[in-house]
Amino acid sequence: MSEVSRRNFLGTSATLAALPAGLSAYVAGSDKIRVGVIGCGGRGEAAAANAMNAGKDVRIVAMGDLVPDRVEEKRIALKVRYPDQVEVTPDRCFSGFDAYKQVLASGVDAIIVANAAKFHPFHLMAGIQAGKHVFLEKPHGIDPAGIKMLRAACDLALQKRLSVVSGLQSRYHPGYQETMARVHDGAIGTIIAIQETWLRPPYVLRPRRPGMPEIVHQGANQYHFNWLSGDDVPQTLIHNLDRSSWALHNAAPSRAYGMGGRSTLHNEIYGNTFDHHSVVYDFPNNVRVYAYCRTIDNCYNENSSLILGSKGQCDLLNLRITGQTNWEHPGPKSKSNAYDLEHAALFNSIRNGKPLNNGDYMARSTMITLMGQFSCYTGKEVTWDQINASNFYYAPKPEDCRADMEAPVKPDANGIYPVFVPGVTKLL
Numbered sequence: 001m002s003e004v005s006r007r008n009f010l011g012t013s014a015t016l017a018a019l020p021a022g023l024s025a026y027v028a029g030s031d032k033i034r035v036g037v038i039g040c041g042g043r044g045e046a047a048a049a050n051a052m053n054a055g056k057d058v059r060i061v062a063m064g065d066l067v068p069d070r071v072e073e074k075r076i077a078l079k080v081r082y083p084d085q086v087e088v089t090p091d092r093c094f095s096g097f098d099a100y101k102q103v104l105a106s107g108v109d110a111i112i113v114a115n116a117a118k119f120h121p122f123h124l125m126a127g128i129q130a131g132k133h134v135f136l137e138k139p140h141g142i143d144p145a146g147i148k149m150l151r152a153a154c155d156l157a158l159q160k161r162l163s164v165v166s167g168l169q170s171r172y173h174p175g176y177q178e179t180m181a182r183v184h185d186g187a188i189g190t191i192i193a194i195q196e197t198w199l200r201p202p203y204v205l206r207p208r209r210p211g212m213p214e215i216v217h218q219g220a221n222q223y224h225f226n227w228l229s230g231d232d233v234p235q236t237l238i239h240n241l242d243r244s245s246w247a248l249h250n251a252a253p254s255r256a257y258g259m260g261g262r263s264t265l266h267n268e269i270y271g272n273t274f275d276h277h278s279v280v281y282d283f284p285n286n287v288r289v290y291a292y293c294r295t296i297d298n299c300y301n302e303n304s305s306l307i308l309g310s311k312g313q314c315d316l317l318n319l320r321i322t323g324q325t326n327w328e329h330p331g332p333k334s335k336s337n338a339y340d341l342e343h344a345a346l347f348n349s350i351r352n353g354k355p356l357n358n359g360d361y362m363a364r365s366t367m368i369t370l371m372g373q374f375s376c377y378t379g380k381e382v383t384w385d386q387i388n389a390s391n392f393y394y395a396p397k398p399e400d401c402r403a404d405m406e407a408p409v410k411p412d413a414n415g416i417y418p419v420f421v422p423g424v425t426k427l428l
Helices: 003-018 042-053 068-081 099-104 117-129 144-160 174-184 214-220 237-247 336-352 359-378 384-389
Strands: 033-038 058-065 093-095 110-113 133-136 164-166 191-200 255-261 276-283 287-295 302-309 312-315 320-323
Touching (some): 033 042, 033 336, 042 058, 042 068, 068 093, 093 099, 110 117, 117 144, 133 336, 144 164, 144 359, 164 336, 174 237, 174 312, 174 320, 174 336, 237 276, 237 287, 237 359, 255 359, 276 359, 359 384
Parallel strands (some): 033 058, 033 110, 058 093, 110 133, 133 164, 191 287
Antiparallel strands (some): 191 302, 255 276, 276 287, 302 312, 312 320
């Protein structure tokens, strides 16, 4: 273990040791940790696998999703891979907007929330109120009202000694941890600017099924509707912008201005999200963060976090520092192990009765992305104070969503959904 890694380990250990001793989450004297999964898309399936990788005592016992056949599909796929750890019986497979209630009532100790991001704060709060530990996928909310609920839920978790662990897996990557520690120790001098880039094809596209209600179709295709997903700055750049805030000692920007729009993705299947965004953030000490994302096929792709300093540069995702100091981490650059490590941290906290709460950076990093997204939508500057004071939410409220409701956005005669117009749209 290097000296930097040792400092990280000792700091984390001291933080955990400072927590008062608490009860283990083996609530009924069982030697199993029973987990329910809310959201059975690709991310929900992967997170369930990560959870089971955290120990043979982790058992998936209930699953829920808006679409019933998706629950069965993922239950079968997970059972094949983890035959001894998937204990989901047919009577613990739930569907619809109220599936989360049934998962919570299924005797679980912890839940994985990996459904449409609109519901993340609401389902987090429901889980904490029900006395469950929670793994919450990113983004942790899509609007200012949601982040206020998120903060309240994380505060309640502290009071109830329940763990809340974030899907921002960069914080759990050992290579990123050591590289970032070197940046903090001055290996690249004073940070001057950061460039965050994630250019990729569109997320999963689900064609409309014949006879499927509009509201269910949008829920099944949630990445492409902003009232469900929050669009691509929260969905994708949240990882990058969380790393920027981390590099700047968990700072928040004072303001953001951005631009974005819909240049290519005009078909019905693409819903009402933008296909490109660019955002500039002003952080303390005159540090500028330049953030870019794009979701168009057949284009150049890149995922990078480049930290530019007065004495060099850090290519964080490649674990490399160049300039006056030249250093490269000898370990693997893959981030896949971090997905397992965040779940290992969660389930170790449950076993040891020492709650873990990632609420601070969950809320801050998500709100940073909302600044950028709302600026791109409106064409206006958005300040940190302004967005934190806002109570805006994408209608309807998560608790009001029902299978028989009218969809909040509808396609025109050509099947095209309306999108926000910078300079015209007003949100905050």
